[in-house]
Amino acid sequence: MTTTTPPAATALPADRGEQSAAAVAKRKLSSPWASLAAILIAVLWTLPTFGLLVSSFRPERAIKTTGWWTFFSNPTLTMDNYRDVLDSESGAGLGSYFVNSLVITIPSVIIPLTLATIAAYAFAWIKFPGRNILFLVIFALQIVPLQVTLIPLLTLYVDAGLANTFWTIWLSHSIFGLPLAIYLLHNFMREVPATLLEAARVDGAGHVAIFFRVLLPLLRPALAAFGIFQFLWVWNDLLVALTFAGGGDKVAPITVALANLSGTRGTAWHLLSAGAFVSIIVPVTIFLLLQRYFVRGLLAGSVKG
Amino acid sequence: MLTAETNTAKIGLMLAAILLFAAVVGIMLFLATLFRGRRADRWVAYAYLTPTLLMLAVGLVYPGVRTIYQSFFDAAGNAFIGLDNYKTIFTDGDQLTVLRNTVFWVVVTPFVATAVGLLYAILVDKSKFESAAKALIFLPMAISFVGASIIWKFVYEYRPDQGNVKQIGLLNQVLVWLGGSPQQWLVDSPLNTFLLIVVMIWIQAGFAMTVLSAAIKAIPDDIVEAARLDGVTPWGMFRFVTLPAIRPAVVVVLTTIGIGTLKVFDIVRTMTGGQFNTSVIANEFYSQSFRSDNQGLGAALAVLLFLLVIPIVVYNIRQLRRSEAL
Numbered sequence: 001m002t003t004t005t006p007p008a009a010t011a012l013p014a015d016r017g018e019q020s021a022a023a024v025a026k027r028k029l030s031s032p033w034a035s036l037a038a039i040l041i042a043v044l045w046t047l048p049t050f051g052l053l054v055s056s057f058r059p060e061r062a063i064k065t066t067g068w069w070t071f072f073s074n075p076t077l078t079m080d081n082y083r084d085v086l087d088s089e090s091g092a093g094l095g096s097y098f099v100n101s102l103v104i105t106i107p108s109v110i111i112p113l114t115l116a117t118i119a120a121y122a123f124a125w126i127k128f129p130g131r132n133i134l135f136l137v138i139f140a141l142q143i144v145p146l147q148v149t150l151i152p153l154l155t156l157y158v159d160a161g162l163a164n165t166f167w168t169i170w171l172s173h174s175i176f177g178l179p180l181a182i183y184l185l186h187n188f189m190r191e192v193p194a195t196l197l198e199a200a201r202v203d204g205a206g207h208v209a210i211f212f213r214v215l216l217p218l219l220r221p222a223l224a225a226f227g228i229f230q231f232l233w234v235w236n237d238l239l240v241a242l243t244f245a246g247g248g249d250k251v252a253p254i255t256v257a258l259a260n261l262s263g264t265r266g267t268a269w270h271l272l273s274a275g276a277f278v279s280i281i282v283p284v285t286i287f288l289l290l291q292r293y294f295v296r297g298l299l300a301g302s303v304k305g
Numbered sequence: 306m307l308t309a310e311t312n313t314a315k316i317g318l319m320l321a322a323i324l325l326f327a328a329v330v331g332i333m334l335f336l337a338t339l340f341r342g343r344r345a346d347r348w349v350a351y352a353y354l355t356p357t358l359l360m361l362a363v364g365l366v367y368p369g370v371r372t373i374y375q376s377f378f379d380a381a382g383n384a385f386i387g388l389d390n391y392k393t394i395f396t397d398g399d400q401l402t403v404l405r406n407t408v409f410w411v412v413v414t415p416f417v418a419t420a421v422g423l424l425y426a427i428l429v430d431k432s433k434f435e436s437a438a439k440a441l442i443f444l445p446m447a448i449s450f451v452g453a454s455i456i457w458k459f460v461y462e463y464r465p466d467q468g469n470v471k472q473i474g475l476l477n478q479v480l481v482w483l484g485g486s487p488q489q490w491l492v493d494s495p496l497n498t499f500l501l502i503v504v505m506i507w508i509q510a511g512f513a514m515t516v517l518s519a520a521i522k523a524i525p526d527d528i529v530e531a532a533r534l535d536g537v538t539p540w541g542m543f544r545f546v547t548l549p550a551i552r553p554a555v556v557v558v559l560t561t562i563g564i565g566t567l568k569v570f571d572i573v574r575t576m577t578g579g580q581f582n583t584s585v586i587a588n589e590f591y592s593q594s595f596r597s598d599n600q601g602l603g604a605a606l607a608v609l610l611f612l613l614v615i616p617i618v619v620y621n622i623r624q625l626r627r628s629e630a631l
Contacts, residue, residue, distance in 0.1 A: 038428040041421060042441050045507065048456045049445075051475055055459070067473050099312045103319045111326055118330070119357040128350040134358070141365050143618050145568050147590050147607040149368035151375070151600065156363070165307050166318060175364030178357055207349055208334055236449030238571040239591070250308065255451045259575050262455055269459065269473070276455045280448050287447035291440070298512065299519050 056081055056273035063269045081274035093249060094257055094275050100245075101235060101253040101279075103166060108173035108234045109227055115174070116181030117223070121211055123182070124189035125197060135186070142179040149176075150243045157244065164246040172244055173234050181226050184297070188222035189215065225297025228290050235283050254279045329356075369611075376604035390605035400589070406498050407567070407585045411613075413499070415562040418506045419555065422513025426521060427543075439518070443511040450508070450571030457504045458576050461490040494582035501583060504572050509565065513558045520554035521547060553628040560621040564614055586610050 055068045059078050062071075086095040122128070123135050157168045192215060200210045238255045245251040247260065258275050265271065287294060309318040337352040379386050394400045422442075429438040445453060462474030466486050472478040477487035491497045524547065532546045548555075570587035577583045579592055586606055594603030 034428050038425065038432075038438065041425050041428075042438060045442050045445065045510070047475070048460045048507070049448075052456045052459050063473065065473075066471050067475070067478050069475075069478070096312060099315055103315045107319060107322050107326070110323060114326070114330055115357050115360070118334075118353045122350040122353040126346050126350040126353075128347040131350070134354070138357075138361065141361060143564075143611075143614050144365055144369055145587075145607065145610045145614060147568070147570075147587060148372045148611050149365055150607075151594055151604065152368035152371035153364060156368075162307070166309075166315075166322070167307065170322065171360075172364065175360045178361060179365075182357070206338055208338065232447060236451070238449070238451055238574070242591075243595070250310065255449050255571075258455065259451050259571070262451075262458065262575050263578060266458075269462075272455050273459070276452045280452045283447045283449070284444065287444070288440075291443075295515055295519075298515055 052273045052276060055269060056277050058270075060270040063273070064267075081270040082278070085271045085274040085278065088249070094254060094278055096249045097252060097254040097257040098278060100249070100251060101255075101282075104169050104173070104241070104245075104251075104253050105231060105234045107166075107170045108177070109230045111170060111174040112177035112181050112230060113223060113227055116178055116185055116226070117219070119178075119182050120185035120189055121207070121215070123186050125210075126207075138179050138182050142183065146176060146239060150239075154243060164244070164251055166251055168244040169240065169251065172240050173230075173237070176240070177230050177233070181230070184226050185219070185222055188219060192218055221293055221296060224290060224293040228286065228294045229297055231286060232283050372604045372607050375600060376608045378601045378604075380599040380601055382600045386601065390601045391609070393602060394605060394609060399584075402582050403584045403586060403589045406495075406583060409495070409498050410502055410505070410566050410569075410585055411563055413502050414505045414509065414566040415559045417502075418509040418562050419513045419517075419558050421506065421510045422515075422558070423517050423555070425510070426514045426518035427547075430518065430521060439514065442514050445508045446511045448508070450504075450569065451575050453504050453508055454572050454575035457500075457507070458491070461500060463487055463489045463491075491577055491583075492581050497577065497581055497583050501572055501576055504576070505566055505569060509562045513562065516554055516558050517551060520551040524550045553625060556621060556624040556628075560617050563617050567610060567613055567617075586613075 051068045054071050055063050057077050057079070058068065058071060059076055059080065062076060086098075087093065088096060119138075123131060153172065154163070157163050162168050196214050197210055200214050205213065235253075236255060237253075238259055241253050241256050242259075245253065245256060247256065249257070254275075258272075258279055261268070261275060262272060309315040333352060333356065337349045340346075340348040340352075375382060376390055377385055377387060379389075394404070425438075425442055429435050432438065448456070459473075460475045461477075462472075463477055464470045464472050464474075464487065472481055472487055474487075474490075476490060480487060490500050528546060528550070529542075532542055537545065568587050570585070570591055573579055573583055573585055573588040574591065579588045584592065586609060590603050590606040590610065593599045593606060
């Protein structure tokens with residue numbers, strides 16, 4: 001987990017006139033060459049995904065003998081690959097791993113989000129001895145690579161009899177997500193004018209009432225931003241799941257199943273292509289729907305990796 | 306209540322866990338309201354922070370310290386061997402390849418991803434299709450490293466170069482169209498490492514583009530206008546106006562991608578499993594810890610990873626301080 005603060009980037013793109021520096025720079029670079037370069041990058045960035053997507057709908061035999069680009073001269077479509085990869089009787093059984101991914105991800109977003117909101121509130125709006133040093137420590141914890149924590153944590157889980165359960169994964173993802181979440185939410189909370197909180201306090205509202213009535217409505221974008229971060233992070237995670245979930249379909253998420261499939265049946269492209277898109281569809285949908293919040297979160301603070 | 310077999314049971318378990326968590330938080334918030342007196346606020350704060358601090362202490366601080374300690378012990382974790390694990394990392398032939406590859410990753414990925422992101426941000430700025438064009442580059446960020454690895458493994462797929470065998474990987478087909486003969490891209494070292502790096506660049510360019518595009522749009526109009534009236538050339542505009550103005554954002558993007566690249570293990574594991582001389586520190590950590598059961602060496606690799614992250618973060622913070630001071 002890492003974090004960094006882009007200062008110049010905190011302002012969201014505002015509506016401006018035609019004379020941005022980039023626009024000027026572009027004009028000379030400009031026209032045919034600039035467009036060509038942009039299109040080239042866009043194609044390079046899209047084509048690999050597109051090729052696999054097309055392949056996932058082609059019959060197994062066709063995938064193995066001809067390139068996906070021949071699809072357009074000889075189009076045959078099938079859903080067999082998706083049926084095979086999801087079904088646990090005859091195929092790779094990705095369906096139950098998909099459910100595991102959902103079961104893992106939802107609490108792993110809710111728990112750190114809630115705890116971090118409460119902690120960030122304490123840091124932002126309550127004065128107490130040790131506040132600055134504690135906040136600094138949490139801030140610094142963001143740079144600890146997960147790798148450093150895995151084996152001792154695994155030993156703790158085994159000793160507690162929790163090994164290979166959802167509980168270890170929920171707990172781990174929640175812990176790993178907390179420092180970034182606290183840091184991000186704290187920054188947002190500090191921006192709320194103190195007078196708003198003072199007014200509520202004079203009215204006799206306690207901390208809980210102040211939080212729900214005054215802060216929560218204002219914090220919604222920040223909560224959404226971190227929620228999406230954490231969702232993508234947890235859904236796409238491989239390392240934590242490999243370490244704590246074991247290999248079977250009882251707990252392991254879809255990323256683990258896909259990585260194993262790629263290792264054991266690396267040339268079964270009809271399964272790999274369909275499997276990849278089953279795993280991609282959820283984060284991409286969330287991402288497209290909530291892109292606005294995601295970008296805002298990116299610009300406001302940080303990225304973990 | 307610990308495990309679940311069927312899908313329904315799993316979802317039930319999940320809901321139960323969420324309810325349990327909600328109950329714990331509710332009780333904590335309620336207990337915090339019971340504090341009275343002049344110093345009540347301070348106790349409320351401590352109550353609010355207790356679960357978080359407990360989790361961080363047990364889940365990050367203790368394991369971190371424990372791993373550092375473990376890195377001075379042998380494979381089984383029993384005998385103290387001083388710095389031998391670190392010596393292995395810097396002298397053993399395989400480990401040196403791992404270090405070399407890690408250097409390739411950390412040097413190439415941030416700069417290329419940032420360059421592509423910046424170029425693209427400038428090219429599509431103010432164009433008619435700006436948001437759609439950005440979404441195309443942006444989308445790989447939502448895809449898991451595992452998914453991205455499969456997408457690219459398919460691009461690199463190799464079929465033996467025989468009369469009636471057709472290539473199904475795009476890269477080899479392009480090569481054949483150009484008159485070349487197909488290559489086993491993921492086998493030939495060190496080229497294979499760079500082909501894996503391509504995947505990371507593909508994922509990270511969108512991040513670079515988003516942050517840099519916002520930074521470009523935040524440059525005040527009057528500065529740009531003044532430079533334009535002075536008759537600055539477009540290259541001069543980029544070199545003396547745009548680049549200095551977005552410098553802090555560029556530093557952030559470079560360092561963030563650099564740190565992320567250091568820790569990436571999924572790509573190497575999914576595409577080659579670290580074979581063919583493609584392993585990097587993060588992947589070697591996993592292999593040594595969980596495959597070769599060499600806990601000491603695994604711990605030392607994890608600590609090395611930690612140590613390598615620190616200078617990048619320090620550089621980042623110092624650059625930010627400097628730009629704030631200006």
